[in-house]
Amino acid sequence: MSTTVSRPRTAGRPRAGTLARRAGIAVIVAYCLVPFYWMVVSSLRRPADQFSNAPLPAPVSFDNYAAAFDPANGFGRALLNSLVVAGTTTALTLLVAIFAGYALARLEFRGKTLILTLVIAASMFPPITLVVPLLRLFTDAGWINTYQAMIVPSMSFALPLAVWNLTAFFRQMPAELEKAAQVDGCTPAQAFRKVVLPLAAPAVFTTAILVFICAWNEFLIAVSVVNDRQMMTANVIVSLFTGQYRYDQPFGTQMAAGVVVTLPLVVAVLFFQRRIVDGLTAGGLK
Amino acid sequence: MSVVSRATPRRTAVPRPPRTARRAGTGRLAAALLSPTLLVLGLVVAYPVVAAFRLSFMVSSESIDPETGFRVTTSSYGLDNYAAVFTGERFLRPWWNTTSFALVSVAAEVLIGVAMALVMHRAFRGRGLVRAAFLVPWAIPTAVSGLLWKWIFNSQGIANELLGAKVLWSSEGFQAWFSVVIADTWKTAPFVALLVLAGLQIIPGELYEAARVDGASPWRAFWRITLPLVRPALVVAVLFRLLDVLRMFDLPYVLVGPRKHSVETLSMIAFEEMSNLRFGTAAAYATVLFLYIAVVAFSFVKLFGADLIGRGTGSPQ
Numbered sequence: 001m002s003t004t005v006s007r008p009r010t011a012g013r014p015r016a017g018t019l020a021r022r023a024g025i026a027v028i029v030a031y032c033l034v035p036f037y038w039m040v041v042s043s044l045r046r047p048a049d050q051f052s053n054a055p056l057p058a059p060v061s062f063d064n065y066a067a068a069f070d071p072a073n074g075f076g077r078a079l080l081n082s083l084v085v086a087g088t089t090t091a092l093t094l095l096v097a098i099f100a101g102y103a104l105a106r107l108e109f110r111g112k113t114l115i116l117t118l119v120i121a122a123s124m125f126p127p128i129t130l131v132v133p134l135l136r137l138f139t140d141a142g143w144i145n146t147y148q149a150m151i152v153p154s155m156s157f158a159l160p161l162a163v164w165n166l167t168a169f170f171r172q173m174p175a176e177l178e179k180a181a182q183v184d185g186c187t188p189a190q191a192f193r194k195v196v197l198p199l200a201a202p203a204v205f206t207t208a209i210l211v212f213i214c215a216w217n218e219f220l221i222a223v224s225v226v227n228d229r230q231m232m233t234a235n236v237i238v239s240l241f242t243g244q245y246r247y248d249q250p251f252g253t254q255m256a257a258g259v260v261v262t263l264p265l266v267v268a269v270l271f272f273q274r275r276i277v278d279g280l281t282a283g284g285l286k
Numbered sequence: 287m288s289v290v291s292r293a294t295p296r297r298t299a300v301p302r303p304p305r306t307a308r309r310a311g312t313g314r315l316a317a318a319l320l321s322p323t324l325l326v327l328g329l330v331v332a333y334p335v336v337a338a339f340r341l342s343f344m345v346s347s348e349s350i351d352p353e354t355g356f357r358v359t360t361s362s363y364g365l366d367n368y369a370a371v372f373t374g375e376r377f378l379r380p381w382w383n384t385t386s387f388a389l390v391s392v393a394a395e396v397l398i399g400v401a402m403a404l405v406m407h408r409a410f411r412g413r414g415l416v417r418a419a420f421l422v423p424w425a426i427p428t429a430v431s432g433l434l435w436k437w438i439f440n441s442q443g444i445a446n447e448l449l450g451a452k453v454l455w456s457s458e459g460f461q462a463w464f465s466v467v468i469a470d471t472w473k474t475a476p477f478v479a480l481l482v483l484a485g486l487q488i489i490p491g492e493l494y495e496a497a498r499v500d501g502a503s504p505w506r507a508f509w510r511i512t513l514p515l516v517r518p519a520l521v522v523a524v525l526f527r528l529l530d531v532l533r534m535f536d537l538p539y540v541l542v543g544p545r546k547h548s549v550e551t552l553s554m555i556a557f558e559e560m561s562n563l564r565f566g567t568a569a570a571y572a573t574v575l576f577l578y579i580a581v582v583a584f585s586f587v588k589l590f591g592a593d594l595i596g597r598g599t600g601s602p603q
Contacts, residue, residue: 021405021408021410024405025405025406025410025416028402028405028406028416028419028420029416029419031472031475031476032419032420032422032423032476033419033422035423035431035434035435035438035472036422036423036426036434038434038437038438038444039434039437042437051442053443053444053447096322096323096326097323099318099319099320099322099323100319100320100322100323102319103315103316103319103320104320107312107315107316107319108312109312109313109316109317110313112316115320115324118324118327119323119327122327122331124529124579124583125331125335125576125579126532126533126553126572126575126576126579127533127535127553128533128535128552128553128556128557128560128571128572128575129334129335129338129556129572129573129575129576130330130331130334130335130338131334131557131560131572132334132338132341132556132560132565132568132569132572133333133334133337133338133341133569134330134334135560135565136337136341136565137337152329152330153330155326155330156327156330156331156334159323159326159327159330160327163323188315213425216427217425217427217428217429219427219428219429219535219536219539219540220535220536220553220557224557224560235427235429235430236429238429238430238433239429239432239433239540251433251436251437251440254433254437255433255434255437258426258430258433258434261427261430262425262426262427262430265425265426265427266422266425266426268425269418269421269422269425270418273414273417273418273421274414274417276421277417277420277421277480277484280477280480280481281480281481281484
C-alpha cells in the first residue's frame with residue numbers, strides 16, 4: 001500500500017528498494033537453509049569423500065544411508081521408538097488439553113488467571129529440575145528403559161504448549177455458536193461435542209503438529225531415563241553413532257541419519273507452514 | 287478478566303432466576319474440565335520441583351551398624367549438597383557459561399530476528415515458501431543441529447575452509463563457546479523473526495502514512511512507531527528465548543561434548559552429577575538453576591512488563 005503512494009513521487013526509487021528487499025530475502029532464505037543443505041549434501045557423499053567440501057556431491061552415493069540403517073546401529077528401531085513416544089505424547093496431551101483450553105477460553109470462574117499463569121509457568125521450568133527426582137522415582141518403580149518413562153515427563157512441556165494454543169484458538173471462535181446450540185436444546189456438553197469440537201478440528205490439528213515436533217525433538221529426558229540401545233529415541237541414538245566406517249567420527253552416517261530424523265518435520269513445515277506459524281504466534285501474541 | 291466479569295451479568299440477565307446456580311454450575315464444569323490438566327501438571331511439574339528441592343537437602347552417609355556389623359545408609363537433612371555446589375569451583379564457570387550464552391545469543395537473535403522481520407514485512411510473492419524456510423532451523427531437532435554444526439566446525443570442515451583458517455572449534459576455549467552461540471543463533475533467530483513479524487502485522491499502515499505526511503524520516507518512523515508498537519511481541523520473544531537458553535542442554539552437549547569447561551551449562555553439570563548417581567548434588571544444581579531462572583523471569587516481567595496472559599484473558603471476541 002505504501003509503495004503505491006510513494007511511486008508517483010520518485011519513479012526510480014521503489015525499484016531499487018524492491019531489488020534490495022529481494023536480495024535481503026535471498027540472504028535470509030540462504031541463512032536458514034544453507035546449513036540444512038550442507039547436511040543433505042554431506043549425507044550424499046561417498047564415505048571416502050567425507051572430507052570433500054565441494055558444494056555438490058560427486059558422485060552421489062547412498063552408502064551413508066545404508067550405513068545409518070545398518071542393524072548394528074539400531075536406527076530403525078530408534079525411529080520407531082521416537083514415533084511411539086512422540087505420537088503417544090501428542091495424543092495424550094491433546095486429549096487432556098482440549099478440555100482445559102475450552103474451559104479457559106469460555107467459562108468464567110474464579111482463579112482462571114491463576115491457572116493460566118500456572119500453565120505458562122509450567123512451560124518455563126528447566127527440564128533438568130524435573131528429571132533429577134523423576135529419574136530416582138522411575139528407578140524405584142522399574143520404569144527405566146520404558147516408553148512411559150519418556151512419555152510422562154514429556155507432557156511437562158507438551159501440555160502447557162497445547163493448553164495455551166487451544167485456549168487462544170477457542171477464544172477466537174465465536175461464542176454465539178454454542179449459545180445457538182444451547183438455545184436449540186443442547187446441553188453444554190452436547191454443544192461442545194457436536195458444535196465446538198468439529199469446528200475446532202483444524203486448531204487441534206495445528207496443535208498436534210506443534211506438540212509432535214516438540215516431542216520428537218526432545219533429548220534430555222530421553223537420554224536420562226533410557227540406557228538400553230533398544231529403547232533409545234532417534235535423536236539420542238544418532239548422537240551415539242559409531243557407524244560402519246571407522247573414522248574418528250562417522251559424520252557421513254550421522255548426517256544421513258540426521259536427514260532421516262529431520263525430513264518428516266521439514267516436509268510437515270512445507271505443507272503446514274501457515275498453520276504452524278499461526279500456532280507459534282497464537283501462544284505468545286494473540 | 288475484568289472485562290468478562292462485567293459482561294457476565296448482562297449475559298445471564300435474560301434468564302433471571304438461575305443466575306447464582308448457573309455460576310456454581312460453571313465453576314463445577316470448569317473444575318471438571320481443568321482437573322486432568324492440573325493433575326498431570328501436578329504430577330510431572332509440581333511434584334518433581336518439590337521433590338528436587340527436598341532431595342537437594344538430603345545427605346546420605348554410610349556407617350557400620352555396631353550390632354549387626356552390616357553397612358547401613360542413613361540419610362539426614364543438611365546443607366552439604368549446597369556447600370558442595372557453591373564451594374567447589376564447579377559452580378562459577380557453568381553459571382557464567384549459562385549466563386553469557388543467554389546474554390550473547392539472545393542479543394544476536396533479537397538483532398538478526400528484527401532485521402529479518404523488517405525485510406519480510408510486506409506482502410510479496412513466494413511468501414509462504416520463505417516462511418517455510420524460516421521454520422526449517424526451528425524444526426531440526428537441537429541434537430541433530432548440534433551434530434550438523436559439529437560437522438561444519440570440524441577441523442577439516444567447511445567453516446575452516448571458508449575462513450581459510452585452522453580453528454579447532456570443538457576443542458576447549460573461546461571458539462567452542464562461540465560455536466555454540468553461532469549454532470543457537472542460527473536455530474532460533476528465525477523464530478524471533480516470526481514472533482516480531484506477527485507483531486509488525488498488527489501495526490496499521492496509516493500510522494506510517496501519517497508519519498510520512500508529517501515529514502518523519504523512515505529511521506524516525508522506525509524508532510517512534512515500529513519499535514514501541516512491536517515491543518510487546520518483542521518482549522515475549524526475548525523472554526521465551528532467555529528462559530530457553532538458560533536451561534540449554536542438548537546443543538553444547540552434542541556440539542562440543544560433556545565435561546568441556548568452556549561450554550558446560552548448569553543443566554549439563556546437573557545432568558553429569560545425576561549420571562554419576564550423585565542425586566543430592568544434582569538436585570542442588572537443578573534447584574539453583576530453577577531459582578535462577580525464576581528470578582530472571584520474574585525480574586524480566588517486572589522490568590519490561592511482558593503481557594503473557596493479560597491480553598488473552600479479556601475480550602471474548
